Amino acid sequence: MAFIGDSIARNQMESLLCLLSTAETPKAVYKDADNRFTTWEFPKHNFTLMAFWSQFLVASTERLDNGSATGGFDVHLDRIDTSWSKKLPSINYAIFSSAHWFFRQSYLYEGGNLIGCFSCQVPNMTDLRPSFAIKKAFRAAFKEINNCKNCRKIFTLLRTYSPSHFENGAWNTGGRCNRTRPIERGEVNEGGSDLQYRKIQAEEIEIAKSDGEESGNIFGILDVTEIMSMRPDGHPGVHWGNRKGYSDCIHWCLPGPIDTWNELLLEMIKRQSTLSSEAEAQL
Template identity: 30%
Template structure:
């Protein structure tokens, strides 16, 4: 505009200048209209782009996005860039039962597999964020040695990811506690393989020829869980040794006690009712979140995934790649029993935060993830065993780092359901 005025004042051809000025005004109007149209187009594109982005997140976004994610449905992806989540040797809490690299395993591919759900992605475990979540609180794992493996995995993840100072394990009977002073937080494990009271409750001397459960009694264990802020339970493996479970009515010390043999599944359901009744009465729904971890599969017979094979998990170096594979070591009826118990508890106490973490299907594929022969042997091996490694291969527990780290990623995703 300033330049146009100067030209008009200097030019002797006033008519031409007026025509030029009129034309310039028209051009300005056209430019304004073009600009407005362009802005409208850009806005439309942005809206469309936002819709596409939102749709993509809903379809393939992180855990907790709009479309319901089924984290147990997916596949294992080899990823040696971002996995393992910690080196075995850097975890001061590592158990000799799970330290496969320490005890001679050379093929370390079992450490490099990442679980990828079909419809979303699990958030990467953030130890600092997790420690902030449990600051001034108690995180307690309750169950058998599989749950203890998940507890050790959690300790390794927290220690390495959050850069925590080394903390001692404090043993008190069946309860083991690690307290991180920086956050005034404790991460605990309580040995309770059958949830209810049993003759196998000693955390060390529990290998007995006959298992006996007291189905109506849980307080012996539950006194250690009272006031915990996050509770993670499991209980399957110790029920499955025999088709029937020996049940005691009355206390173990009573002279008037009676015994009865009850079908395993029936006794398991009765124990779950006792467990649920305790939660209903004693858990503060404002304070405590409860999780139940599903069955951890075993890989005792290689014929289950390869009809021409004779053996077990020994020398297995890759996951099973058949989607939906389900071994004979996993009992769907027991998983349904847990689901029913949780559903009934939700109905009777809807304000309670309780959820099931399904680890079974994803763990079914990992025949390569067990310690096999690469672990500390608590008893000397016989010459015959040494000649037949499959005879003493551990195809029940899991190497660390490994599969239990993914279980804790699922727990982490459940605790932080919305993406950052």
């Protein structure tokens, strides 16, 4: 099972790792220096759990200015990130999650040509919104799975957009998340962009389902956007070891609300296993 995406994908993997550790102590097989690529094995259960860092899912490089990082990225929307795609033949379950990195300054390419950018403020450059890039990236990722010739049937889930809860500023302008209780559904800003990103992702999973019928790949959606929008109390906030004073209102506490994602994940796997067994019995 592989979690593919940004640091929130790793956040979910770590939650699942803790939950499964109650049944068997896992063996750490690999971890890179930045904790972005990790592999754990559960030998008694013949199960391997992995996390692959791929913040855009597609190929990207950070822009440099005189050798220093600028914070901007060149993102190739039609070129897949091989750091995870080369591992597809060994994967049975793939959980994709990505979105927050698309809010950074991005120069977007297709066919090797610059087609536009986001937050770049370049004269005569087409301003393309994050929603455009998110749609293109997930479509490319799922196309890669359906076109994989050496892969077994892969059960692929898209974990929908995970809301952040910064208040009174952004992450670098004094934003905080100090709430101590969940909020009611009526308190959620339903007119915001969170549900727009969730809608885009849901549309892409439906396209992937249709395209995957011949290959036998199974696609599903792990829909967490609405329920997590009501948990502004579930983030680490200032309690995450950042000496610069920033609050983390994007990731989720362990243990905490993110464990619910994995409870839903395990239930979806059980249901799919039952459906597959019933289908085979009818053959």
